[in-house]
Amino acid sequence: VVKPAAHFSVIAQNIYTINPVENNDYVKLLAAIKKDGLAPSHIVHLWSESVFANELTVINEQVNISLISVLLLSQSLLTSGIKSKLVLLFVYLTTLDKEQPVFAALAAFAKTLTLEYAQIDCRVLEIQSAETSFAFLNSLSAIVFAELQTTEKNRLHVRYEQERRMVKTITKVNNKQTNSAAPTLLKPQGVYIITGGMGNLGFIFAEYLAS
Secondary structure (H helix, E strand, C coil), X not given: CEEECCCCEEEECCXXXXXXXXXXXXXXXXXXXXXXXXXXXXXXXXXXXXXCCCCHHHHHHHHHXXXXXXXXXXXXXXXXXXCCCEEEEEEEEECCCCCCHHHHCHHHHHHHHHHHCCCEEEEXXXXXXXXXXXXXXXCHHHHHHHHHHCCCCCCCEEEEECCEEEECCCCCCCHHXXXXXXXXXXXXXXXXXCCCCCCHHHHHHHHHHHC
């Protein structure tokens, strides 16, 4: 169990605190877990339950406990040299009448992370409920456990609405039919520079251009 706080500390056996925006705290956390003989294969990120408000302080806080936290955790995991596949499940709470744009934006990061680094299977789980805290959500453990076990292909962004499971999917469009008259900036035998081209995404773009 890891709780957000001002700095890294070991409260008790298998209970730690870290500063969500302090990179070195994640390094210390992974070192402490390894020292305790633990090697997690599944990580559930459960800090994102605060209600969104169009105020800078609220937005900054939500960014810090979601995107920044997952980013620093992922960087520390990759730096530590993880070899086996690891599932990172980011869970956030939405109420019946309010969306969570900051937390929802993490789905794009999760998709990029999973494409770039095959070691981390990053997923996003949205739970819509009348409750405003994970602590009062009786079905939380059952939902999280089910999502950790799923092996279905479309699992990047899953939403539970009134206990009804919905999966975000993308439908392929026939580009030749829809954009036959649209102009293109790509030229036959053209030369293109791909920044960051050594990552998986760079190879995908390069393969597309070469074909």
